Amino acid sequence: MTDHDRLVSAEAGADGEERVIEAALRPKRLDEFIGQHRVREQLSLVLHSALRRGRPPDHVLLSGGPGLGKTTLAMIIAAELGKPLRVSSGPAIERAGDLAAVLSTLSEGEVLFLDEIHRMARPAEEMLYMAMEDFRVDVVVGKGPGATAIPLDIAPFTLVGATTRAGMLPGPLRDRFGFVAHMDFYEPAELEVIIRRSARLLDVRIEDEGAAEIAGRSRGTPRIANRLLRRVRDYAEVRADGVITRDLARAALTLYEVDERGLDRLDRAVLRSLLRKFGGGPVGLSTLAVSVGEEPETVEVVAEPFLVRQGLLARTPRGRIATPAAWRHMGLTPPPSAPMADTLFALEDDQGDDPE
Ligand SMILES: Nc1ncnc2c1ncn2[C@@H]1O[C@H](COP(=O)(O)OP(=O)(O)OP(=O)(O)O)[C@@H](O)[C@H]1O
Ligand SMILES: [Mg+2]
Numbered sequence: 001m002t003d004h005d006r007l008v009s010a011e012a013g014a015d016g017e018e019r020v021i022e023a024a025l026r027p028k029r030l031d032e033f034i035g036q037h038r039v040r041e042q043l044s045l046v047l048h049s050a051l052r053r054g055r056p057p058d059h060v061l062l063s064g065g066p067g068l069g070k071t072t073l074a075m076i077i078a079a080e081l082g083k084p085l086r087v088s089s090g091p092a093i094e095r096a097g098d099l100a101a102v103l104s105t106l107s108e109g110e111v112l113f114l115d116e117i118h119r120m121a122r123p124a125e126e127m128l129y130m131a132m133e134d135f136r137v138d139v140v141v142g143k144g145p146g147a148t149a150i151p152l153d154i155a156p157f158t159l160v161g162a163t164t165r166a167g168m169l170p171g172p173l174r175d176r177f178g179f180v181a182h183m184d185f186y187e188p189a190e191l192e193v194i195i196r197r198s199a200r201l202l203d204v205r206i207e208d209e210g211a212a213e214i215a216g217r218s219r220g221t222p223r224i225a226n227r228l229l230r231r232v233r234d235y236a237e238v239r240a241d242g243v244i245t246r247d248l249a250r251a252a253l254t255l256y257e258v259d260e261r262g263l264d265r266l267d268r269a270v271l272r273s274l275l276r277k278f279g280g281g282p283v284g285l286s287t288l289a290v291s292v293g294e295e296p297e298t299v300e301v302v303a304e305p306f307l308v309r310q311g312l313l314a315r316t317p318r319g320r321i322a323t324p325a326a327w328r329h330m331g332l333t334p335p336p337s338a339p340m341a342d343t344l345f346a347l348e349d350d351q352g353d354d355p356e
Contacts, residue, residue: 003302007231007256008264010067010221018227025198025226026072030080033073034197034222035190039181043073046179047080056109057081058178059132059159061117063166067223068183070162071115077160078111085111090119099124100139100152103131108155117161118168125173132159132176185220188212194222195229199244204233209246217253219262219306231256261310261329266294268330270303271312274322275332282319 003009012018027033030044043060050057060077062070078085086106093099093114106112114120120128131137135156138149161177163169174180186194192208192215199206206229214232218225229244235252236244257265273291274281289296304320307313312326327334 002298006264006266006302007227008217008219008224008258008262010065010219010223012067012223013227021230022223022226025201026075027197028076028079030076032197033069033076034193035186036069036181036183039073039183042179043077043181047077051081056156056158059161059176061166061169061174061177061180062160062162062183063180064164064183065185065221066164067221068185069222070183071113073181073183074111074113074115074160074162077158078113081109081111081158083109083111083158085113087113087115089115090117093120093124095121096123096127096140099127099131100137103127103137103154103157104152106155106157109157110155111158111160113160113162115162116164117173118163118165125170128159129172129176186222187220188215188218191215191218191220191222191225195225198226198229199233202230202233204229204236204244205242206244207246210244210249213246213249214244214253216260217258217262224262228253228256228258262306263310263329266292266298266303267307270299271307271322271326271330274313274320275327275330279335280327281321282316283321284319288320 004011004014012022030040030047033040046057046060062073064070075085084107086102088102093102099120102112127137131154135154137152137154139152140147140149142148159177166174166180166182192211195211195214195218196206196208198204199211210232214228215225218228232244232249232252233242235255236242236248239251240248253259257268259268263271269292270288274283274288277291278288285300286296289299292299304313304315307326308315310325311323312329314321314323324334
């Protein structure tokens with residue numbers, strides 16, 4: 001099983017259908033963007049002072065997990081500045097020449113959005129440094145000893161970079177952004193507002209308690225909230241009169257196997273096995289994986305990060321252990337011999353194996 005197959009994946013669906021729906025649900029202006037208060041306020045200052053000076057603002061780096069609103073914010077930045085948006089991405093820029101082609105055709109003040117900027121090729125990266133700083137690039141013509149660098153002026157532009165892996169960005173690149181926005185997971189109350197707004201746009205009738213029920217299961221991520229809303233809507237249309245009440249949301253998400261905290265079948269299988277078969281651990285990753293019939297990598301990469309974030313599972317040097325909250329969440333009573341999470345937490349090893 002891969003992360004993409006899951007209803008609760010934070011990544012966009014691979015079939016492209018989700019992208020179309022998401023485009024329709026994107027807030028267009030900063031004041032429609034929900035949550036991320038600090039980022040919003042800081043960005044508003046950056047943009048308004050640039051508008052007042054009549055100059056392009058500093059380059060902006062948006063850093064945060066999938067589905068938290070980076071692409072949405074990039075589009076909002078261009079809209080607020082009243083400038084066109086050019087979209088490209090790290091993987092699309094394989095050579096410096098690819099980047100030169102983009103940069104040399106930018107219009108004055110244009111916003112260049114480079115998604116997954118941490119995946120850009122090295123030589124292009126160096127060209128980008130100069131472009132960001134001096135609005136100039138050196139285009140190398142020819143090869144070997146006869147090669148010459150032709151300096152080329154480019155229009156002042158604003159770079160908006162997005163990355164899910166800020167740690168993988170080279171220091172010199174990070175330092176050239178005047179403003180770095182760290183996007184956090186959203187509070188349930190914020191997701192509730194997002195869900196109600198999306199329901200309005202999709203013409204879905206939803207009660208406040210229905211929105212709250214979906215919000216609590218959305219893993220702090222707007223993309224997941226919007227996806228769960230659509231699945232619950234399907235259920236409401238087929239099985240009921242179309243109105244999403246709390247009971248209806250609960251019944252639908254029980255059917256789709258997304259529990260109150262947003263755990264799905266795989267997450268629950270891992271926890272159940274850890275608790276029932278191994279008394280809460282510690283147990284090694286591969287043993288745990290075999291017990292649920294999955295590859296170790298699936299358990300480690302797909303299931304564990306969210307369980308760790310939720311404080312339900314801990315990775316220790318002696319193996320995986322369940323926390324007291326895990327026993328409670330699964331409705332089980334920890335045996336008296338269950339490992340004392342407090343003492344094991346002191347040994348917790350979260351270096352290296354966290355994908356962030
Ligand atoms: N603050 C927000 N308010 C309302 N809707 C939001 C907000 N943030 C994200 N969304 C919605 O969530 C969906 C995903 O957002 P977006 O595509 O911007 O995420 P992303 O961070 O670019 O993800 P990825 O890392 O996969 O590119 C969009 O449909 C968007 O409308
Ligand atoms: Mg994006």
